[in-house]
Amino acid sequence: xxxxxxxxxxxxxxxxxxxxxxxxxxxxxxxxxxxxxxxxxxxxxxxxxxxxxxxxxxxxxxxxxxxxxxxxxxxxxxxxxxxxxxxxxxxxxxxxxxxxxxxxxxxxxxxxxxxxxxxxxxxxxxxxxxxxxxxxxxxxxxxxxxxxxxxxxxxxxxxxxxxxxxxxxxxxxxxxxxxxxxxxxxxxxxxxxxxxxxxxxxxxxxxxxxxxxxxxxxxxxxxxxxxxxxxxxxxxxxxxxxxxxxxxxxxxxxxxxxxxxxxxxxxxxxxxxxxxxxxxxxxxxxxxxxxxxxxxxxxxxxxxxxxxxxxxxxxxxxxxxxxxxxxxxxxxxxxxxxxxxxxxxxxxxxxxxxxxxxxxxxxxxxxxxxxxxxxxxxxxxxxxxxxxxxxxxxxxxxxxxxxxxxxxxxxxxxxxxxxxxxxxxxxxxxxxxxxxxxxxxxxxxxxxxxxxxxxxxxxxxxxxxxxxxxxxxxx
Amino acid sequence: xxxxxxxxxxxxxxxxxxxxxxxxxxxxxxxxxxxxxxxxxxxxxxxxxxxxxxxxxxxxxxxxxxxxxxxxxxxxxxxxxxxxxxxxxxxxxxxxxxxxxxxxxxxxxxxxxxxxxxxxxxxxxxxxxxxxxxxxxxxxxxxxxxxxxxxxxxxxxxxxxxxxxxxxxxxxxxxxxxxxxxxxxxxxxxxxxxxxxxxxxxxxxxxxxxxxxx
Ligand code: SF4
Numbered sequence: 001x002x003x004x005x006x007x008x009x010x011x012x013x014x015x016x017x018x019x020x021x022x023x024x025x026x027x028x029x030x031x032x033x034x035x036x037x038x039x040x041x042x043x044x045x046x047x048x049x050x051x052x053x054x055x056x057x058x059x060x061x062x063x064x065x066x067x068x069x070x071x072x073x074x075x076x077x078x079x080x081x082x083x084x085x086x087x088x089x090x091x092x093x094x095x096x097x098x099x100x101x102x103x104x105x106x107x108x109x110x111x112x113x114x115x116x117x118x119x120x121x122x123x124x125x126x127x128x129x130x131x132x133x134x135x136x137x138x139x140x141x142x143x144x145x146x147x148x149x150x151x152x153x154x155x156x157x158x159x160x161x162x163x164x165x166x167x168x169x170x171x172x173x174x175x176x177x178x179x180x181x182x183x184x185x186x187x188x189x190x191x192x193x194x195x196x197x198x199x200x201x202x203x204x205x206x207x208x209x210x211x212x213x214x215x216x217x218x219x220x221x222x223x224x225x226x227x228x229x230x231x232x233x234x235x236x237x238x239x240x241x242x243x244x245x246x247x248x249x250x251x252x253x254x255x256x257x258x259x260x261x262x263x264x265x266x267x268x269x270x271x272x273x274x275x276x277x278x279x280x281x282x283x284x285x286x287x288x289x290x291x292x293x294x295x296x297x298x299x300x301x302x303x304x305x306x307x308x309x310x311x312x313x314x315x316x317x318x319x320x321x322x323x324x325x326x327x328x329x330x331x332x333x334x335x336x337x338x339x340x341x342x343x344x345x346x347x348x349x350x351x352x353x354x355x356x357x358x359x360x361x362x363x364x365x366x367x368x369x370x371x372x373x374x375x376x377x378x379x380x381x382x383x384x385x386x387x388x389x390x391x392x393x394x395x396x397x398x399x400x401x402x403x404x405x406x407x408x409x410x411x412x413x414x415x416x417x418x419x420x421x422x423x424x425x426x427x428x429x430x431x432x433x434x435x436x437x438x439x440x441x442x443x444x445x446x447x448x449x450x451x452x453x454x455x456x457x458x459x460x461x462x463x464x465x466x467x468x469x470x471x472x473x474x475x
Numbered sequence: 476x477x478x479x480x481x482x483x484x485x486x487x488x489x490x491x492x493x494x495x496x497x498x499x500x501x502x503x504x505x506x507x508x509x510x511x512x513x514x515x516x517x518x519x520x521x522x523x524x525x526x527x528x529x530x531x532x533x534x535x536x537x538x539x540x541x542x543x544x545x546x547x548x549x550x551x552x553x554x555x556x557x558x559x560x561x562x563x564x565x566x567x568x569x570x571x572x573x574x575x576x577x578x579x580x581x582x583x584x585x586x587x588x589x590x591x592x593x594x595x596x597x598x599x600x601x602x603x604x605x606x607x608x609x610x611x612x613x614x615x616x617x618x619x620x621x622x623x624x625x626x627x628x629x630x631x632x633x634x635x636x637x638x639x640x641x642x643x644x645x646x647x648x649x650x651x652x653x654x655x656x657x658x659x660x661x662x663x664x665x666x667x668x669x670x671x672x673x674x675x676x677x678x679x680x681x682x683x684x685x686x687x688x689x
Contacts, residue, residue, distance in 0.1 A: 048661070087508065134566055150566060153598070163667075200493075233560070264682070321492070420503065440498060440520060
């Protein structure tokens, strides 16, 4: 019999029971909550007279709606100017109090984007099942945990039962071989993967990312890759546990200590796919061929190397794709054949659960150091993923590097990744963004997003257009 | 939960692949703490020419004449005909809430995103998968014939066209059962409470660090 994949192992260890209709009850170890997708779930719980099954298995933080200016943030919840956003954040606070759920409130120094603070605090541990009413929950798979997004009805279901009704997904292995060239990052790797398999390529699968390139990435880089598994259509992305994973978790505030640590670390070392495991699909990429990527359209699969041009819809592989490309170019105000480096830019956003961790900020700061934001860039925002990242960056003086170069240094939150707060693109504006979605209107009504790595976004800020960051000298 | 048994209604052809949940319901409307009232903002950015705000009265907003849903012949639609990978993107259940609130009871497309699929079942919306050729044909027929209706019957798993011909479709037996009966799946899961507790006890013994502080 063939061996087991990591996904098989995680599934089996959390299987409560198979139901007679092809679905299964899966036990959930950890449930993250935020203000946008939870209020209706708490309301449902209340209406049905139910209680959380295990309050301690939940952790909450408001991140999607919160303002990022220091002025607003210095006054906590009351500082939120938008009254509708304020209500939502207050609702989360009240629900967490009522149901005894731990929350990092808006003014907690540990506050931040839920997918950044979970791993950072050691709440996310290898081998767990983790869900959250947010599709980028896939991020946590970088630590060898089975993590995926759920809808609000499922949020309520997990609160009430600590379980989820699931159908087992198929196994896909995405293997990135070889070695990355200097200046090429985890973000470029995942954009290249999505460019190759498409936004629906992983639908119905759990993707395990493997190969030498993935092994060589830091945990933060692996989080960037798993974060965008959902952009490839897979609910969950995984990276097998290795010593790097265990070192990353060690000593974090919520990580097990002492004897429990030894026990846990031993168990985690088994969280790898067996050598003879069989995958339903295998995709291989040569890491040494990956060039910094830039998205030109309105779907994350519409990417091109920074050295390339916008493709011609006439060359699209199918009729539906052709229409799709044409619609995208129309929205983006771009023409086929335009060189990526000639796209005019108006704004830059460095942040989001894809790229707002300390390594991302270091990479961006290294590029802007000793340079100034180009005259045509109206605004360049740097939004750290958490209070902890912000404090660390300030200890390293990165905030000063950004400010001196003319970028804005903000308070943590989702910010312009989805533009639910005041951080938004204007109509028709082009933005180099380190976030994960370039959908129509995602970063603001009529806004045009180009997905890139932090170093590429930083270079775009100082040069005013996309440049191949591999050729930028660091000061 | 809402039931789905049968729906006979007008069809809206939305000719666009990879329709994402931001397109279905833009984020500013996610600030609501309610489950209802999202219908007027369904496809907001494509449907209106201005930028919509939460809690705004939409009756006076300028409509985009090029958006298919704004054509008078599609007033009162309840079946949505769509292209591949419908509902990709975020996990927001506001997307099915908006479809439901507008009056859509059923979607027909070649494929859907996973999370969206689940979210629809939880809201009594039937998602039908048909091959691209059949979907193409339905697009052509809908566009060519004002007043084109389909009759979708979940029990028999058939779609009847205006000319009386039928198309059959697949549906997972469990989803069919839940939809036909409008079951509350939290209640169903809680029938397994003893199994959940005993799993939990065993799991705690094996992985005590996951239960620290409990
Ligand atoms: S940063 Fe963006 S993608 Fe991540 S959780 Fe926030 S809104 Fe979602």
